[in-house]
Amino acid sequence: MCFEWTWCSTDIEKYQSKMLKDLLFLGAITSAGPAAILASLVGLKLVLVIGMIFTFCGSVIIVYSMGVLAVLYMGRILQGFGAGVVCVIVPNFSAEIAEPKFRSKYFNESNTFIS
Numbered sequence: 048m049c050f051e052w053t054w055c056s057t058d059i060e061k062y063q064s065k066m067l068k069d070l071l072f073l074g075a076i077t078s079a080g081p082a083a084i085l086a087s088l089v090g091l092k093l094v095l096v097i098g099m100i101f102t103f104c105g106s107v108i109i110v111y112s113m114g115v116l117a118v119l120y121m122g123r124i125l126q127g128f129g130a131g132v133v134c135v136i137v138p139n140f141s142a143e144i145a146e147p148k149f150r151s152k153y154f155n156e157s158n159t160f161i162s
Contacts, residue, residue, distance in 0.1 A: 074127020
């Protein structure tokens with residue numbers, strides 16, 4: 048009987064699971080800068096919707112990947128793009144739509160829940 052839990056199995060080895068995690072961060076790092084520039088050009092709402100579309104498409108790709116690693120990697124990168132966009136846009140958007148007396152509260156809450 049095994050009392051130790053690991054989510055790594057023979058299908059996905061440890062280095063592959065680390066790669067899946069790292070690709071999310073890679074996508075987030077590469078999309079954060081362009082998201083800020085794009086937000087100043089077209090607005091925060093549209094960029095936030097684009098980030099949600101990236102996250103949704105990445106999730107759908109992962110669900111239908113059927114264990115093919117290249118497809119899993121592509122899905123994780125897309126999810127990372129969405130995460131990077133959300134991390135940049137949500138604090139600005141919440142500060143923009145809040146009343147001035149509640150602005151710092153909403154700004155800090157969005158940073159707390161993203162972290």
